[in-house]
Amino acid sequence: MLTDQELLRYSRQILLKQIDIDGQTRLKAARVLIVGLGGLGSPVALYLAAAGVGELHLADFDQVDLTNLQRQIIHDSHSLGVAKVDSAMERLSRLNPEVRLVPRRTVLDADTLAEAVAAVDLVLDCSDNFTTREAVNAACVAAGKPLVSGAAIRLEGQLSVFDPRRPESPCYHCLYGHGSEAELTCSEAGVVGPLVGMVGSLQALEALKLLAGFGEPLVGRLLLVDALGSRFRELRVKRDPACVVCGGGHGE
Template sequence: MLTDQELLRYSRQILLQQVDIDGQLRLKQSRVLIVGLGGLGAPVALYLAAAGVGELHLADFDTVDMTNLQRQIIHDSTTVGALKVDSAISRLTALNPDIRLVRHPLALDEDTLAAAVADVDLVLDCCDNFSTREAVNAACVAAGKPLVSGAAIRLEGQLSVFDPRRPESPCYHCLYGHGSEAELTCSEAGVLGPLVGLVGSLQALEALKLLAGFGEPLVGRLLLIDALGTRFRELRVKRDPGCKVCGGLHE
């Protein structure tokens, strides 16, 4: 059930027929893992907390640096030097004290990542390196959990949803199994703050659609964002039957 306070807090999205009371209840009962609390993870965490997702698992081993503040809007000058997990929890608790927040302040290895993914309904990949993305993808495929993956660097962003519950869905490895140009980091190549905000907001949108059960998720589609020209392009992507991660999943 939703309390009177929750009905008031979430009234604007409950008014949407695609959400309604049933969708809001599904959000309240949902558990989500956010891997990375940087430029992407910041808007993801803020919007999911504001929307009433009942339990957020926050994974990041890093501390807040002054250079983060240009784009990682969940942190501020007072939390420089603090663990990003703790900085985020402080902000999210102030935003919505009714949700549950679970800390993962250490780098997740294969075993702890598998356990963290098993504990939730959906995972958002908001990290900034290829090896972590590959590990998160493998854990999601193994556990049968949907993965919302985003990336941004320089003035370019991309977004897709990988859902191993759907036989037609590719996984992250199907697209990027041979490596990715995103090996460059923001500290090396630069990135504009509103771009990561845009990609993270779209990740949050896809997560809410999956959790509340409405709309068409971005499965089998890769959204490419050109911030320089403000252009969006969509590519159709297919599952690779020979993929070493998901190839034998639905046989």
């Protein structure tokens, strides 16, 4: 049930017929894991907390560095040297004290990642490296949990939703395979701040759609963002029947 305070706090989105009180109640009951509290994870965490998602599990092993502040808007100059999880928790608790926050301050290995994914309803991958994305995807496939995946570097961004509950949905590995050993990070290639803010905000929107049950999620579609030309492009993505992770949905 929603309290009078919650009805007032979330009134602007409850007014939407696609959400209404039923959708808001589903958001309140939801548990979400955010992997990475950097450029993508910052708007994701802020918007999901503001929207009333009941429980946010925050995973990041890093500390706030001065170079982060150009784009990681959940942190500020007073957070320098502080664990990103702690910095984020302080900001989120001020934004919405009704949201339950569960910290995960250490690197997630295979066992702890499986445990973290099993404890939630949905996962948002806001990490910045292929190895983590592959591990998160495998854990989501194994647990049957939907995954909202975003990435941004230089002036280009990508976003998709992988939902193993849907027979037609590919997984992350179907799309990217084994990736590239030469993959660059933002610290090596650079990135413009508003781009990660845009991709992270879209990740939060996809999460709300999945949790509250409205709209058409980006399942089987890859959204490409060209910040230089201010253009969006969409590609259709099919499940790979020979995928070594999801096995075409049949574990083959």
